Amino acid sequence: MGRRNRAGAASREDRQQGRRFPMGETSPRAEREFDIVLWGATGATGRRAAHHLARRGAENGVSLAIGGRNRAKLETVRDGLAGGDTIAILVGDSLDAAFMHDMTARTRVVVSTVGPFALYGSELVAACAANGTHYCDLTGEPQWMRAMIDAHQDTARRTGARIVHACGHDSIPSDLGVQFLQEAAVARHGKPCRRIANRITRMKGGFSGGTAASFVNAMKVRETDPDFDRLSQDPYALCPEGERDGPDGPDRMMPLEVSWDADLQAWTKPFFMGPMNSKVVRRTNAIMDYPYGRDFTYQETALTRGGIGGWWAAMSYTLFGRALLIAMAIPATRRLLQRRVLPKSGEGPSKEVRETGSYEMVMVGEMPDGTILKARITAQGDPGVRSTTLMLTEAALCLAEDADRIAVGGGFWTPAAAMGPLLRDRITEHAGLSFEMMDDEPG
Incomplete structure (x- = not known):
C-alpha cells in the first residue's frame, strides 16, 4: 500500500524540522551554568547514569548537576561519584512548572530517567522546548511521545531545542542498527534495503521498577483513553501529519502467531517492545525525508530455532505473553502482580544480572533485486538497566559535546535522525555495543 500524501512533498513537520543552525550555533541561549543536568538521579537507572556521567564527564570537563525531589538521597548519590564535590x-x-523552567534555563542539556514519563515528564519537556535546552530520555511510551510532539514541536523548532526520546534499549539498537544496515546497502549497491526484519537472537537480563511502573501506567491509561489501542496499533503513529500511511500492517504487542524466517531458518515469536521500536524506526525514515524509501517495511520479532522444538518454544512464549497482558489489563490481577511479582520503584536487577547480561540482534535486509544483506548488533550488560544507562548517558554527552557537529536544528528527533553515526561511534567505544556486517556467514 503506497502513501496517500503527495509524492515528493514534505509535510509541515518535515519542513519545520529541516531547519539547520550554522555550525557551532545550537540554540539562542548556548551559554549556561551546566552542560548537563541528570534529572532523576536516585532511581535504579538514575544512580547508574550518575556514575557513568560523572566519570565520562570528568574526562572532558563537562559540568554536571544531578536533580530530583529528595535532597538526602541526592547527597548520598553525589558522595559516591567521581569528582562529587564539583557536582551541584x-x-x-x-x-x-516554574522549577522546571528555572532548571532548564541553567543547562544546555537535560537527561531524564523519571518515569512513567506520561505522569512525570511533560513539564520538563515543555520547559526544555521553551528554553532551547536539548533533552533526551529513555521512554518507551509512544502515546506520550505523540502528545509531546504535537504540543511542543513548533516551540522546539523555534528555540533550537533538540528533543530526543527513546535513548535507551528502546530504541537505540533498533534505530541505529537499521541506519547502519541501510548505509551499508547504499554503499554497496547504491540503494537502500526495501525491507528489514530485525530478529532478537539473544537477550539476558532483567528490568527496573521504573519500567514496570511505566507498563502499569499504560494499562491504566488504556482503561480511560479511547484512542489508546488505535495509537498503539498504528505503525505510523509517530510519523508527521500527512505521512502516516505505508506498507506495514498494525503493530500488535503480543499476537497469537509465530512465523518462519526463511533467511535465518528459524521460528520467530513476538518481541514485547517490537511495536515501540518499529514506530521509532519508521519516524526516522519519515522525518529524514525517506532515505530508506517510501515503501520501506520494517518488522521486529525474536528468534527461537528451527524444527518442532523451535515452534513450540515460540508458541509457548507467545501464549505466556498474551496471558500476562490479559492479567495486566484486569485491575485486580494487576495489583496482585504489582505486590508480588513486579519490581518496585527504585529497584532493579542485581549487580550479577546487570554485569552478566547481554543481547544480540540480527537484521536481515532485502534489496529491491532480492539480494540479502545481514548485520549483527551485540551488546554486553543487562539491556534493561546497564546497557540502557550507558546508551542514555552517551546520548546526553553527544548532545552536549558534539552540539556543533549535529546537523539538525530544533525539533523532536529520533536517535538516528538527530545523532546517527556520532552516537553510534560513542556507544561502540563506551557502551559495549558493536555493529558489524555478516558478509561471509551462511544463513
Whole structure:
C-alpha cells in the first residue's frame, strides 16, 4: 500500500524540522551554568547514569548537576561519584512548572530517567522546548511521545531545542542498527534495503521498577483513553501529519502467531517492545525525508530455532505473553502482580544480572533485486538497566559535546535522525555495543 500524501512533498513537520543552525550555533541561549543536568538521579537507572556521567564527564570537563525531589538521597548519590564535590544538586518536583523552567534555563542539556514519563515528564519537556535546552530520555511510551510532539514541536523548532526520546534499549539498537544496515546497502549497491526484519537472537537480563511502573501506567491509561489501542496499533503513529500511511500492517504487542524466517531458518515469536521500536524506526525514515524509501517495511520479532522444538518454544512464549497482558489489563490481577511479582520503584536487577547480561540482534535486509544483506548488533550488560544507562548517558554527552557537529536544528528527533553515526561511534567505544556486517556467514 503506497502513501496517500503527495509524492515528493514534505509535510509541515518535515519542513519545520529541516531547519539547520550554522555550525557551532545550537540554540539562542548556548551559554549556561551546566552542560548537563541528570534529572532523576536516585532511581535504579538514575544512580547508574550518575556514575557513568560523572566519570565520562570528568574526562572532558563537562559540568554536571544531578536533580530530583529528595535532597538526602541526592547527597548520598553525589558522595559516591567521581569528582562529587564539583557536582551541584538541584531539588524540585517534576510537576512544578516554574522549577522546571528555572532548571532548564541553567543547562544546555537535560537527561531524564523519571518515569512513567506520561505522569512525570511533560513539564520538563515543555520547559526544555521553551528554553532551547536539548533533552533526551529513555521512554518507551509512544502515546506520550505523540502528545509531546504535537504540543511542543513548533516551540522546539523555534528555540533550537533538540528533543530526543527513546535513548535507551528502546530504541537505540533498533534505530541505529537499521541506519547502519541501510548505509551499508547504499554503499554497496547504491540503494537502500526495501525491507528489514530485525530478529532478537539473544537477550539476558532483567528490568527496573521504573519500567514496570511505566507498563502499569499504560494499562491504566488504556482503561480511560479511547484512542489508546488505535495509537498503539498504528505503525505510523509517530510519523508527521500527512505521512502516516505505508506498507506495514498494525503493530500488535503480543499476537497469537509465530512465523518462519526463511533467511535465518528459524521460528520467530513476538518481541514485547517490537511495536515501540518499529514506530521509532519508521519516524526516522519519515522525518529524514525517506532515505530508506517510501515503501520501506520494517518488522521486529525474536528468534527461537528451527524444527518442532523451535515452534513450540515460540508458541509457548507467545501464549505466556498474551496471558500476562490479559492479567495486566484486569485491575485486580494487576495489583496482585504489582505486590508480588513486579519490581518496585527504585529497584532493579542485581549487580550479577546487570554485569552478566547481554543481547544480540540480527537484521536481515532485502534489496529491491532480492539480494540479502545481514548485520549483527551485540551488546554486553543487562539491556534493561546497564546497557540502557550507558546508551542514555552517551546520548546526553553527544548532545552536549558534539552540539556543533549535529546537523539538525530544533525539533523532536529520533536517535538516528538527530545523532546517527556520532552516537553510534560513542556507544561502540563506551557502551559495549558493536555493529558489524555478516558478509561471509551462511544463513
